[in-house]
Amino acid sequence: MKKSVLIISCIALPLLVCSCGKCGLYRMIDKAFENAQAQYIPLADSILTACPGRFPHSLKEDGSMTAVKSNGWTSGFFPGSLWYIYEWGQNPEIRDFADKFTAQMEKEQYNTHTHDVGFMMYCSYGNSYRLCPDTLKRRILINSANSLKSRMNPVVGCIRSWDGEVKPGWHYPVIIDNMMNLELLMWAFTETGDSTYLKTAVCHADHTILNHFREDYSSYHVVNYDPVTGDAMFKGTHQGLSDDSAWARGQAWGLYGYTMMYRFTSDDRYLHQAGKIAEYITSFPVMPADKIPYWDFMAPKDGEWTPRDASAGALYASALLELSTYVEADLSEGYREYAIDILKSLSSKEYTAARGTNGRFLLRHSTTSFPAGREIDKPLNYADYYYLEALLRLKNILDSER
Numbered sequence: 207m208k209k210s211v212l213i214i215s216c217i218a219l220p221l222l223v224c225s226c227g228k229c230g231l232y233r234m235i236d237k238a239f240e241n242a243q244a245q246y247i248p249l250a251d252s253i254l255t256a257c258p259g260r261f262p263h264s265l266k267e268d269g270s271m272t273a274v275k276s277n278g279w280t281s282g283f284f285p286g287s288l289w290y291i292y293e294w295g296q297n298p299e300i301r302d303f304a305d306k307f308t309a310q311m312e313k314e315q316y317n318t319h320t321h322d323v324g325f326m327m328y329c330s331y332g333n334s335y336r337l338c339p340d341t342l343k344r345r346i347l348i349n350s351a352n353s354l355k356s357r358m359n360p361v362v363g364c365i366r367s368w369d370g371e372v373k374p375g376w377h378y379p380v381i382i383d384n385m386m387n388l389e390l391l392m393w394a395f396t397e398t399g400d401s402t403y404l405k406t407a408v409c410h411a412d413h414t415i416l417n418h419f420r421e422d423y424s425s426y427h428v429v430n431y432d433p434v435t436g437d438a439m440f441k442g443t444h445q446g447l448s449d450d451s452a453w454a455r456g457q458a459w460g461l462y463g464y465t466m467m468y469r470f471t472s473d474d475r476y477l478h479q480a481g482k483i484a485e486y487i488t489s490f491p492v493m494p495a496d497k498i499p500y501w502d503f504m505a506p507k508d509g510e511w512t513p514r515d516a517s518a519g520a521l522y523a524s525a526l527l528e529l530s531t532y533v534e535a536d537l538s539e540g541y542r543e544y545a546i547d548i549l550k551s552l553s554s555k556e557y558t559a560a561r562g563t564n565g566r567f568l569l570r571h572s573t574t575s576f577p578a579g580r581e582i583d584k585p586l587n588y589a590d591y592y593y594l595e596a597l598l599r600l601k602n603i604l605d606s607e608r
């Protein structure tokens with residue numbers, strides 16, 4: 207009798223577990239990482255052989271690879287993705303490639319010419335240190351945080367994004383993307399206890415709330431400040447459709463940035479900001495059914511094909527999953543469902559490239575800059591990075607509920 211109960215339980219238990227949908231999600235996650243491993247090993251190998259010192263970024267119109275130098279803003283994403291794949295599968299071959307590509311980033315710790323040093327070093331060395339810590343990596347990350355911190359002008363209250371005059375009169379441009387770089391500063395504060403990192407990040411985040419957001423919590427891409435008076439002189443766009451529009455990835459940088467700031471500070475103002483941005487994104491009426499946004503929310507025109515931005519979709523998924531862990535149950539459920547819908551879309555054949563195609567990047571259909579005609583409907587290394595990150599975040603949430 208006892209034996210038959212046991213046998214029935216053994217058969218029924220997996221069925222019961224599967225009926226809640228979690229098994230399907232685990233399968234989606236594992237399939238995506240198996241694919242990522244199969245695509246990225248030959249990609250890493252070929253880049254190291256053909257162009258050492260470079261990092262896969264995207265594809266040109268003729269299908270050939272764009273590979274950036276270590277000082278390109280996207281350089282850290284490929285090593286970061288390799289670290290995520292290593293985190294998932296613990297494959298020593300992947301770790302070896304992750305180590306090699308990360309080491310190629312080392313000199314950027316002293317790069318004081320761009321805010322992107324945060325993206326570059328935290329995605330590469332940050333993940334490397336998190337998974338396989340050592341004192342050299344720690345030093346490199348702290349030096350990188352110092353380089354980033356040096357770009358703060360206390361009169362403006364923000365870290366300067368770009369050097370040079372990207373447009374005439376832009377003497378102190380700050381872009382919403384810059385919220386992402388604060389993660390390196392917050393890490394440095396947590397690691398060293400030096401409050402100057404915290405003060406810099408909080409000052410930047412607070413000024414960005416003041417100047418980058420509209421009443422509906424959509425954000426401008428660029429705010430140009432007067433570096434002498436600190437006044438916001440111009441609010442508009444560089445990569446979006448128009449000064450008044452909502453550039454899809456810009457909304458993602460804000461959502462992710464304030465969610466991350468809440469993680470480190472437990473400051474309710476940041477949770478509120480992230481919640482409002484999430485509301486703007488998830489209730490936007492012109493969102494495609496698959497929840498992968500148009501490159502700009504205002505871009506679609508009747509009868510015209512409008513490119514998507516899978517990188518923005520991946521970012522929404524990753525940020526919403528984190529945000530879902532900070533809010534009450536019904537909101538949390540909604541964020542999680544939205545993120546899962548995105549991940550299902552990105553994991554479908556429409557977005558995940560067939561093995562051996564797409565230059566071995568994982569995802570299709572991202573857009574760098576429509577106005578500049580750069581990488582429209584193309585793979586992008588950071589779409590892959592945030593997709594893998596979101597899948598791992600989902601796995602961690604599911605694991606925690608087991």
Ligand code: GLY
Nearest residue numbers: 279383445455574
């Ligand atoms: N941070 C540059 C971009 O999002 O295109």
